[in-house]
Amino acid sequence: MSVITIERKVLEKNDEIAKANRDLFRQRGIYVLNMVSSPGAGKTSLLERTLAHLHGRLPVAVIEGDVQTDFDAQRVAKFGIPVVQIVTNGGCHLDAKLISDALQSLELTGVKVVVIENVGNLVCPANYDLGEEIKVVVASTTEGDDKPLKYPTMFRNAGVLIVNKIDLLPHLPSNIETLKKNALSINPKLQVFETSCTTDAGIAEWCEWLEKMCAKKP
């Protein structure tokens, strides 16, 4: 019996590519968000409201990730910004190599923010660093207030929590304070925003924060 000792992270290769992505973004002074949520939480709608609000104020480019179709890229393209669609063909998450490949066809000149909209899934994307500056987890009020406790890894790895669909709260049994308390028990450092893409509530506050973060970049 012989033993080969290999003390390293299992996803080291992904992490190396993620680091190269991050270095490239930082060199160009681009702030990168990795947007994650379960399917249907409202990531694309939130992105649309964000793009509408930031139009003419902050140049954004988008990388869309979906299992199938380029519907989301089409929605985003209406804003006249650079967008590239990654179709994973069944893959449940984006990885750093997919982002690195997508960057070959994404025009980054003048861009200050890149939003990566990950595949709708609260499990798998949690483990994959894409080279982002921060993970933004979107949890909608319709999903129930116990979501953070069911998917702790994702909430732990995120820096921002956006509670979306707050306009529906009067019709739901879920309690937003409980949702936030649960999320903060997993990750006390989470920056929390509350939004509605129907009424635009909270969109200005979220965008203001994003602009502030971008202003910190060189």
Place this chain on the structure above:
Amino acid sequence: MHELSIAQSILDIIVSNVPEDQLHYVRTVSLKVGKSSGIVPESLEFCFMAITAETNLCQARLNIEKIPFVIHCHTCGLEQENEVGSALCASCGSVDTTILSGTEMQFSEIELDEVA
């Protein structure tokens, strides 16, 4: 089902560390997987078996050491394990805590049998 792509990453690490003519001697591949890493060890074992079946790694099996989720509370000083991945101190309720273990996904060693 990201265990499949994680199994592929494990396979890549094995192939890049064991000479090709010795791959069929690989018996045990040891990993440390945190209980709050988001990985299901049984799924990972299944996926690894599935992708190595009928290859020269078909006799290799994963040996997964499950690492408990442990936090240290900076308010009361208590080091504690919890099953749910919470950052909340069970003793004093503080969230001023540091994770000591339980989120890792670490490769540790490959055991080979009777290398010629």
